[in-house]
Amino acid sequence: MTEKDKDKVRVYELAKELKLDSRRLIDLLHRLKVENIKNHMSTVEPDAVKTVRDIMEGKLPPEPKPAANHGPVGGPSRPRPAAPAPRMADRPSTAHPPAAHESRPNGRPSVPPRPNDRANYGRPYNNAAPRRDQTGPNASRPMGAERSNRPPYQSGPRPGMNERRGPGAPSGRPNAPMGNRPSGPRPGGARPGGPGPRPQSGGRPGGPPRGNRPLAVPPPPTTTRPNKDQNRRGGPNRERRSSFDEKRGNRNWMDDERYGNKRKKNHKSQERRQEVAMPPVQRRVVISGPIVVKDLAEQLGAKATDLIKRLIALGVMVGVNNELDKETAVIVATEMGAQVEERASVEEREEILLQGDEDREHELQERPPVVTVMGHVDHGKTSLLDKIRSTRVTASEAGGITQHIGASVIDWNGRSIVFLDTPGHEAFTAMRARGAQVTDVAVLVVAANDGVMPQTIEAINHAKAANVPIVVAINKIDLPDVNPERVRTELTEHGLVAEEWGGDTMMVPVSAHTGEGLDKLLESILLQADIMELKANPNRAASGTIIEAQLDRGRGPVATVLVSRGTLRVGDVFLSGSVYGRVRALINDRGERVKEVGPSMPVEVLGFNQLPEAGDDFVILEDERQAKSIADARASRSRQSSESGSRGVSLDEFYQRLKDEAMQDLNLVLKADVHGSAEALAQSLAKLSNDEARVRVLHIGVGSVTESDVMLAQASGAIIIGFGVSIESKARQLAEREHVDVRQYRIIYEVLDDVKQALTGMLTPKFQEVFLGRAEVREVFRVPKVGAVGGCYVTEGKILRSGQVRVVREGTVIHEGSIASLKRFKDDVREVASGYECGIGLEKFNDIKVGDILEVYTQEEVKAS
Numbered sequence: 001m002t003e004k005d006k007d008k009v010r011v012y013e014l015a016k017e018l019k020l021d022s023r024r025l026i027d028l029l030h031r032l033k034v035e036n037i038k039n040h041m042s043t044v045e046p047d048a049v050k051t052v053r054d055i056m057e058g059k060l061p062p063e064p065k066p067a068a069n070h071g072p073v074g075g076p077s078r079p080r081p082a083a084p085a086p087r088m089a090d091r092p093s094t095a096h097p098p099a100a101h102e103s104r105p106n107g108r109p110s111v112p113p114r115p116n117d118r119a120n121y122g123r124p125y126n127n128a129a130p131r132r133d134q135t136g137p138n139a140s141r142p143m144g145a146e147r148s149n150r151p152p153y154q155s156g157p158r159p160g161m162n163e164r165r166g167p168g169a170p171s172g173r174p175n176a177p178m179g180n181r182p183s184g185p186r187p188g189g190a191r192p193g194g195p196g197p198r199p200q201s202g203g204r205p206g207g208p209p210r211g212n213r214p215l216a217v218p219p220p221p222t223t224t225r226p227n228k229d230q231n232r233r234g235g236p237n238r239e240r241r242s243s244f245d246e247k248r249g250n251r252n253w254m255d256d257e258r259y260g261n262k263r264k265k266n267h268k269s270q271e272r273r274q275e276v277a278m279p280p281v282q283r284r285v286v287i288s289g290p291i292v293v294k295d296l297a298e299q300l301g302a303k304a305t306d307l308i309k310r311l312i313a314l315g316v317m318v319g320v321n322n323e324l325d326k327e328t329a330v331i332v333a334t335e336m337g338a339q340v341e342e343r344a345s346v347e348e349r350e351e352i353l354l355q356g357d358e359d360r361e362h363e364l365q366e367r368p369p370v371v372t373v374m375g376h377v378d379h380g381k382t383s384l385l386d387k388i389r390s391t392r393v394t395a396s397e398a399g400g401i402t403q404h405i406g407a408s409v410i411d412w413n414g415r416s417i418v419f420l421d422t423p424g425h426e427a428f429t430a431m432r433a434r435g436a437q438v439t440d441v442a443v444l445v446v447a448a449n450d451g452v453m454p455q456t457i458e459a460i461n462h463a464k465a466a467n468v469p470i471v472v473a474i475n476k477i478d479l480p481d482v483n484p485e486r487v488r489t490e491l492t493e494h495g496l497v498a499e500e501w502g503g504d505t506m507m508v509p510v511s512a513h514t515g516e517g518l519d520k521l522l523e524s525i526l527l528q529a530d531i532m533e534l535k536a537n538p539n540r541a542a543s544g545t546i547i548e549a550q551l552d553r554g555r556g557p558v559a560t561v562l563v564s565r566g567t568l569r570v571g572d573v574f575l576s577g578s579v580y581g582r583v584r585a586l587i588n589d590r591g592e593r594v595k596e597v598g599p600s601m602p603v604e605v606l607g608f609n610q611l612p613e614a615g616d617d618f619v620i621l622e623d624e625r626q627a628k629s630i631a632d633a634r635a636s637r638s639r640q641s642s643e644s645g646s647r648g649v650s651l652d653e654f655y656q657r658l659k660d661e662a663m664q665d666l667n668l669v670l671k672a673d674v675h676g677s678a679e680a681l682a683q684s685l686a687k688l689s690n691d692e693a694r695v696r697v698l699h700i701g702v703g704s705v706t707e708s709d710v711m712l713a714q715a716s717g718a719i720i721i722g723f724g725v726s727i728e729s730k731a732r733q734l735a736e737r738e739h740v741d742v743r744q745y746r747i748i749y750e751v752l753d754d755v756k757q758a759l760t761g762m763l764t765p766k767f768q769e770v771f772l773g774r775a776e777v778r779e780v781f782r783v784p785k786v787g788a789v790g791g792c793y794v795t796e797g798k799i800l801r802s803g804q805v806r807v808v809r810e811g812t813v814i815h816e817g818s819i820a821s822l823k824r825f826k827d828d829v830r831e832v833a834s835g836y837e838c839g840i841g842l843e844k845f846n847d848i849k850v851g852d853i854l855e856v857y858t859q860e861e862v863k864a865s
């Protein structure tokens with residue numbers, strides 16, 4: 001250890017010394033722009049320690065100015081917001097706001113932090129350590145210097161970081177002010193990441209700290225925090241908080257900030273406060289995490305009703321069985337006169353144990369870049385990857401859409417590049433975004449003949465939000481009359497300026513068909529990797545991220561993981577969420593069994609006791625018993641929170657419903673073939689929620705639809721969506737008996753379409769589909785100015801000109817719409833009966849093919865009984 005290292009302290013040590021909650025200290029350090037502060041274990045540079053001490057001792061003003069030179073400090077003085085910083089997407093797209101890494105003295109961009117800080121640890125992003133780049137070999141790389149203006153992706157708190165944490169996790173919502181929660185409808189005031197019952201698969205509880213990531217549709221609430229609306233409406237919380245702040249003395253400036261405390265006297269609040277005045281309790285309570293109201297009341301020696309009244313006065317609407325998050329519990333207990341001791345929760349202690357020590361510079365070695373290919377549908381992502389890997393994936397994909405994240409390693413010029421397959425369809429936004437979180441470089445595929453499309457822009461935004469640099473592949477240049485320059489121009493409008501034009505984005509014209517430009521593309525990726533100086537310590541226990549997980553009939557739970565640091569070996573004891581096990585076998589991307597894999601490498605892992613969850617971290621522990629006990633504890637916490645959630649609906653939710661009386665819920669049980677799809681689908685479905693109807697995914701799971709799924713759906717009035725999975729026969733029988741609607745799909749668009757319709761159906765008079773007839777396309781005519789007309793034979797029922805039509809190709813619905821024309825010979829007719837031929841033209845659909853089945857139906861209003 002160097003002299004300098006001795007002066008450094010870890011966050012939790014400093015927090016202890018200053019009698020501060022570590023999260024608050026982290027918050028403060030972030031505000032001071034001190035970099036590399038990720039968690040309790042992060043080290044704080046001496047300068048920053050001094051500044052913090054000065055602030056706490058009142059020598060410096062309590063509202064900190066971003067300090068200039070606290071060791072590894074971000075450059076610009078833009079104050080770090082308490083809430084997650086706006087994504088790049090929210091900023092003017094053409095502007096490149098200054099970023100921390102632009103200000104580094106060597107003119108080279110520092111590698112920006114990633115959105116998922118846990119996926120991050122062990123990644124060589126430690127600017128605190130001396131970096132090779134200041135003198136290192138790459139300093140002389142010709143393009144390095146030019147890159148000082150690399151897109152300045154945000155350096156603020158990373159979006160999504162907190163979302164990935166479970167209840168009471170150490171950094172869970174460290175910055176979220178109580179009065180500054182997202183304003184969307186959140187039943188029961190449950191915070192995202194709160195320990196509401198998380199839809200699980202196969203009983204695998206998503207235990208904290210990461211397992212309990214929220215679905216986009218918040219599950220029924222359990223953990224409750226003071227309510228923003230109450231606050232805004234002049235509720236008493238502001239005043240309450242003021243007094244709380246005062247009691248807490250040395251924390252006040254941060255609490256002021258957190259709670260938006262203006263310290264104005266509010267007469268009404270005062271009055272209300274009087275109303276709920278209770279005899280103070282004189283107990284000492286220890287709060288180390290979320291706690292159920294009645295348990296807190298017991299600890300306080302108070303009546304639960306008194307506690308609830310006090311909570312209501314704070315704007316927290318709860319029942320006795322609801323859970324309070326730690327922060328709220330501390331506030332209310334203090335308010336009630338208790339002496340409160342805040343302790344690190346079990347989760348926090350776990351987190352410290354699992355994170356281990358940070359790597360030192362000399363332990364780090366170069367590692368291959370992990371690359372995600374992104375882009376608009378059909379721009380050639382799969383083809384490009386295929387060409388690079390010289391394999392063919394496209395043919396086997398359902399509906400021609402990439403649906404799972406896979407990974408493969410390319411060896412090129414003696415170096416490796418790891419490619420993650422990320423899907424291109426919008427519905428997989430979540431998966432793609434997650435892909436970007438383990439990604440070092442994003443390859444943005446833009447078809448030269450199509451140019452920038454909506455999902456191109458989305459991909460750019462995701463990469464920017466994830467601080468992932470983009471290399472553009474302008475694809476399909478083998479096509480005639482394509483113009484790569486046009487793509488360059490269009491991309492400029494979205495903040496990506498080609499190097500040739502003085503910008504800093506490498507743009508490489510390629511053809512996935514002919515292979516032209518691919519070498520240049522790989523070279524550019526490696527160049528980008530060099531600039532980033534990707535490093536990891538291979539000589540330590542492995543940790544990384546679960547990329548994909550599925551149940552294999554023969555092999556049991558199989559997870560594809562990406563090692564972010566350390567070396568993963570057969571026999572290692574691992575832990576991921578509440579799943580643990582011993583690595584039985586490792587299989588690389590070529591299907592070979594290997595004994596160990598190092599940083600950046602993807603590998604299939606066998607040996608999990610249950611399915612881990614895609615997107616979760618994994619760590620290697622020394623002791624299997626320890627892994628088991630942490631896994632069990634996480635599972636039981638998760639169970640408890642879902643149980644406490646199922647017992648009651650909070651008043652807050654009730655209120656919300658009253659307020660939005662038109663709001664209705666569409667409850668769904670979602671089963672999919674793999675976790676990634678399920679998760680992505682859940683998020684896409686949630687996005688269909690509108691002002692009047694909300695999609696709520698009650699349960700997501702992997703594998704066939706089972707009896708218990710049907711029972712759940714029956715009990716909660718839900719529809720079951722099976723995506724790429726079958727229905728067990730008993731489940732089917734039960735569903736029929738109980739009139740549970742089970743729908744099976746293979747194509748994601750269809751799920752979204754159907755659910756969209758279901759949402760509409762909920763709000764308008766109910767309609768049911770009435771089958772009219774079916775026709776088979778036997779010939780296709782191209783009629784000038786009209787388009788394609790199918791020469792059809794009616795095989796069943798009758799075709800009505802006024803009917804709706806569904807085009808089914810090889811068992812898959814490829815289009816739904818209206819009939820534009822129905823003819824018998826040259827005459828327009830209203831209907832054609834079974835056994836006759838006719839010509840059918842469809843509105844806005846010209847892709848009729850021989851063999852297509854046209855199913856014609858109508859919608860009839862269902863009379864209320």
Ligand SMILES: Nc1nc2c(ncn2[C@@H]2O[C@H](COP(=O)(O)OP(=O)(O)OP(=O)(O)O)[C@@H](O)[C@H]2O)c(=O)[nH]1
Nearest residue numbers: 377378379380381382383401402424476511512513
């Ligand atoms: N001419 C030409 N066609 C290409 C090229 N690359 C891809 N295509 C074609 O473009 C279509 C779409 O290619 P995919 O690779 O499936 O595109 P994708 O972006 O992976 O599509 P999704 O998985 O649906 O998002 C296919 O018909 C390919 O044959 C290219 O370089 N030149």
